[in-house]
Structures are given as structure tokens and as C-alpha cells.
Amino acid sequence: MAEADQHTPNxxxxxxxxxxxEIHAALEAAYASGDWGRYHGAFTTALTARLAEMHGGEHxxxxxxxxxxxxxxxxxxxxxxxxxxxxxxxxxxxxxRAIESxxxxxxxxxxxxxxxxxxxxxxxxxxxxxxxAVIVSHLHGGIAPMPAIHSLAVSRGVSIIDxxxxxxxxxxxxxxxxxxxDVGVLSFGGSKLLxxxxxxxxxxxxxxxxxRIKVYCERGNHAFPLSExxxxxxPPQIEKLAARNRKRRDNAQWLIEQCRPFPFLCPLExxxxxxxxxxxxxxxxxxxxxxxxxSREAFVTAMRAEGAPLDVGFHGFTRRPASRCxxxxxxxxxxxxxxxxxxxxxxxxxxxREDLEVVVAALASVHRDQTGRA
Numbered sequence: 001m002a003e004a005d006q007h008t009p010n011x012x013x014x015x016x017x018x019x020x021x022e023i024h025a026a027l028e029a030a031y032a033s034g035d036w037g038r039y040h041g042a043f044t045t046a047l048t049a050r051l052a053e054m055h056g057g058e059h060x061x062x063x064x065x066x067x068x069x070x071x072x073x074x075x076x077x078x079x080x081x082x083x084x085x086x087x088x089x090x091x092x093x094x095x096x097r098a099i100e101s102x103x104x105x106x107x108x109x110x111x112x113x114x115x116x117x118x119x120x121x122x123x124x125x126x127x128x129x130x131x132x133a134v135i136v137s138h139l140h141g142g143i144a145p146m147p148a149i150h151s152l153a154v155s156r157g158v159s160i161i162d163x164x165x166x167x168x169x170x171x172x173x174x175x176x177x178x179x180x181x182d183v184g185v186l187s188f189g190g191s192k193l194l195x196x197x198x199x200x201x202x203x204x205x206x207x208x209x210x211x212r213i214k215v216y217c218e219r220g221n222h223a224f225p226l227s228e229x230x231x232x233x234x235p236p237q238i239e240k241l242a243a244r245n246r247k248r249r250d251n252a253q254w255l256i257e258q259c260r261p262f263p264f265l266c267p268l269e270x271x272x273x274x275x276x277x278x279x280x281x282x283x284x285x286x287x288x289x290x291x292x293x294x295s296r297e298a299f300v301t302a303m304r305a306e307g308a309p310l311d312v313g314f315h316g317f318t319r320r321p322a323s324r325c326x327x328x329x330x331x332x333x334x335x336x337x338x339x340x341x342x343x344x345x346x347x348x349x350x351x352x353r354e355d356l357e358v359v360v361a362a363l364a365s366v367h368r369d370q371t372g373r374a
Contacts, residue, residue: 016347017195022236030232039221043231050235051201055176055184059204061213062226066165066187067094069200070135072224073161073183074102076204076213079132084326086126086134086158088118089334090316090341095135095163096325106325107131108317113333114269115142116283116341120152126328127156137163138170138177140283140313140343141252143274146172146180161185162203168194169241170278177278178203188230193244193280193346194237196230245278248349251356252279255344258360262367264290265342281343283313285336292370299366300342306362309348313341 017023026043027036035041044062051060063069079085081103087095089108099106109126112119116139123134134153136144146162153160162181164170170177178184184203188196204210217223256267266285270277286296294302296312303310316338318331348355 016191016345017237018347018350020236023233026232026236027229030229035228035232038228039225041228043228044226047226047231047234050238051186051203054238055179055203058179058184059207059210061202061204061210062231063200063202063217064224064226065198066163066185066189066192066200067092067098068224069165069185069187069202070095070098070161070163071101072213072216073185073202074098074104074133075216076202076209077133077159077161077182078212079104079159082130083132084128084130086118086123086131086328087317088135088137088139089318089327089331090116090314090337091135091137091139092165092314093317095137096317096320099135100324104132105130106317106320107328108320108325108331108334109328110331110333111337112142113336115271115274116140116268116337117142117144118149119145120148122329123149124152126326127158131156131158133159133161133182135161135163136181137165138167138172138277140166140281140341141268141270141277141279142283143167143170143172143177143270143277145271145274146175150180159183165189165192165200166280167278168192169245171276173273173275182206183209188226188234191280191345193278194234194241196226196233199226199230199234201226244350245276248279248346249277251349251351251353252277252282254353255282255349255356255359258356259284259363262363263287264367265363279349280346282346282349283341283343285340286342287340291367294366294370296340296342302366302369303359303362306358306365308359308362309345311343311345313337313343 030036083104109122160181162184164178165187188199318335
């Protein structure tokens, strides 16, 4: 069955992952070879090599999730009690918990209000003599300005964890997302653009960092593994990733333009020279006061009732107590992102244009219902 014909706009999930005969064949091959029941086999070996090639020759290390990958990155960089790690005030909750798990203190800094990402300026405002690393996430189609961040980090002796969990295949200032840091991280979670249901990987520049990670994971066996079956399903998706990313990017840009007339939505805006974004989610900031005071949650509910797979963003960390983190500045943009972000789930971005028009029609319908204006 063709990908574009499996699901309707009234399916909130839009059917991810799609049916794929090549994945089916890979699973059968894992069964036929017996690798599906082995600790180490041909599929994890091949995936490790493919990820290294895809990211310019970095060491690749497979693990059980993107969240675990962040924690392992911190441990590989020897970050622990007494250290500080800079993190966006708006980010995935697992990144905050990963910092806590190694005994370090999260330091929250603000984001660029236009693209949900850190900037060199906000990072600099959070630096102290205890800062050891910064976690830089490319969120919701946003691209962080990695050349400037990298220059700052090098000058201040701070390590970078380049979080590409939402952006596999993105190009950031000419380089693959995940390769600007001392360690990059990927996620293969069930909703991700590359999915194995669960799983993750690290991209590591320095051999000694890789060795520390291996030593930490060794508990008589790899304690946080990716299985052979999970590894089997990823290479077929990697081969299709670039084409799918282009289609998602083109459709995202079309939707951004089509939605500009709606005054209650503030769209993503990357700098013109940022690179080639990848859309795991397509974001807007929802301005309730411009839609008759309708709450974000009520807006999302109304959109989903119209067949548009919209959801809310992360909770963020701006309300975390001082006992758990240090805050650099007022974090106004992070607080606004946590309160106002709405996200369009990525499977619709692979659909025919008429399905994207459902989103535009849903916006028009909700706008009309709330304001009485077309």
C-alpha cells in the first residue's frame, strides 16, 4: 500500500510509521539469520557504520533512547557533581533530568523567540566558572546558530552536546546536525523521523569520550543497548530520509505561507543562512487574545475535531524551583513558548497537498467560529 493512501486527515496520528516493504524484508532477514536473538550481530554493526558515514566519520555508539544518549554524553565528558550544564528554558524534559542524573546543575537560558533554539548570546549570559557543557537542541524545525555557539564554547572551554533528536538529516551551516558538538545525540523513538519504536545513538568526536561511555555501559553486557531487530529497521529509513525531509520541508514552507493570514499564529523563522531544517514538528506560537481569548487547549481540540493533527508544545522549565536549577535572566521567550506553542505532527507533511489544505480549512473554520469573520 502506498504511503500516501493509508490514512485520512481524521486520523490524529496520520499513521506513523508507514507501511514499508523494505522494513518488512529487513525484519525477515533478521529472523532468517538468527541475529534477532543475538546480543551482537550484523544489523547493529551495519547501522553503526551507516550512522558514522552519514555524519562524516564520527564515532557512532548505539543505545536504548535519545534521553539515555544525553546522559551518556554527559558521563563521557566527565560531567558530574558541582558542574553546571546550560540548557534552554524551553526543551524536552529528559534533557533536564539527564543533567540531574549525573549530579550536575541545569542552568536555564532563554531561546530565540523566532525559532525555539538557543543563541550564542543567551548561552554567554548563563556562563560561570562552573560551566562544563551546553546542550543545544534543534527543536521544531528550528536551527541553532552553531558556528557562533561553537566559537563561544571553544573560547570558554565548554563542551557542546549537539541534540539532533528532532532533526536527523538537517544541515546546519553546511554540516549535518549532530556534528557540531563534542558529542551529538539522535533518537529513534516511536514518533521520530527515524524510528525503531525506541532507541538512540551518540556521535562522538574523541576516542577517550567514547571509551568512557563504553566503560560506563559495560555491566557484563551493554546495559543500555539497541537490539538487532531495532537496528534492522533503521537503514531502510535512512535511505529514504533525505527525500522525505525535502518533502516535509517543502510542505512545511507551503503551510507557513498559507497560514500567514491568520493573525493568531506566529510562525517559525530561521535566519536565512541557517541551513536546511528538518520538520519533526511544525510549530507556531498561538496568540489567544487574537482569537477571542480562546485557550490554547481549546484551540487544539477544535483543530483536531476538524481533522488537523495539532498538539501543544513542551512544558519547559521556567517554573522549576531554584533548588533544582539556576536561571540566567527572566526566560521570557522560553515561558511564552511553554505557554503558547502549538505543533503539527510530521506525518501530514508527507501527505498530498489536499490533506495539507485540510489544516488551512480547519484554521479558517475555527477562526470563523470564534470571530464571526471568514
